[in-house]
Amino acid sequence: MAKKKKSSSHNLPAVVHPAVASDRSPVIMTELVLPSHTNALNTIFGGVVMGWIDIAGAIAAQRYCRNPVVTVSIDHLHFIVPIKIGYTVRITARVTYAGRTSMETEVLVDAENAITGEVRRATKAYLTYVAIDAQGRPKQVPSFSVSGAAEKKAFAEAEVRRKRRLAWLGE
Numbered sequence: 001m002a003k004k005k006k007s008s009s010h011n012l013p014a015v016v017h018p019a020v021a022s023d024r025s026p027v028i029m030t031e032l033v034l035p036s037h038t039n040a041l042n043t044i045f046g047g048v049v050m051g052w053i054d055i056a057g058a059i060a061a062q063r064y065c066r067n068p069v070v071t072v073s074i075d076h077l078h079f080i081v082p083i084k085i086g087y088t089v090r091i092t093a094r095v096t097y098a099g100r101t102s103m104e105t106e107v108l109v110d111a112e113n114a115i116t117g118e119v120r121r122a123t124k125a126y127l128t129y130v131a132i133d134a135q136g137r138p139k140q141v142p143s144f145s146v147s148g149a150a151e152k153k154a155f156a157e158a159e160v161r162r163k164r165r166l167a168w169l170g171e
Contacts, residue, residue: 025064025095025105027056033087044083049109050074053125056093057105061129064095064103065141069129072102073165081120083111089122097158098144102130104158126161 029052037048054071061069083089090110097104104126111122133139146155 025060025093027060027063027091027093029056029091029093031089031091033083033085033089035085038085041082042085044085044087044089046077046079049079049083049089049123050077052089052091053077053093053107053109053123054127056091057107057125057127058129060093060095060105060107061103061131064098065131065139067131067133067139067141069103069131072128072130074128075126075161075165077123077125079123081111081122083109083122084113086114088112088114090119095144096126096154097162098141099162101138101140102128103141104128104162106154126158128162128165 031052033044037044039045054074058069058071088111090112091107092110093105093107095103096106105128107125107127109122109124110119112119131139131141144155146152
C-alpha cells in the first residue's frame, strides 16, 4: 500500500473562486524607523520605504489570489513628508483591481511621530502584480467583486490607471 504524500503549502491544489470580495486582501504593516533605515539627515532612505511598500502590496495580492506573485510595476512614487528616525510607519495595502492574471494594489504610507501623536500621509503608490504558477508562468486570478459606492469608484479609477499603464507600454 502506497503512503499518502503529505501536502505542504507549496503543493496544495489551487482553488479558484468565481469572484472574490476585495476585503480578503487588506494588509496593515507597522515598522519603527531605526538608525539602520536612515541617512545622514536622520530621515528614512526612500528605498527602505519602497521595499516596505512592495512587501505590503505583494502580501495583499497573494492573499487575494492565493498564489505567489511577482511585481510588474510601481506607479509614480512621491515622498510628501520626511519620515524621521524614531517615527512609526503604518503601511496599508489592498487590492483595487484584478484582471486576468494581474492585480493592482493601493499602498498608503503614514508616518507617526510617537511623541506628539501627529500622523501624516508620507506617500501613496499603486503597484501591479502578476500571479504565477510553479513554473513561473502567469496564472489566472479570481475575478474581482466590488460592493458599495466607494469600492466601485476605486475600481473604476483602477481601470483608468490600467489603461494608462498599457498605453505606456505601447499595448
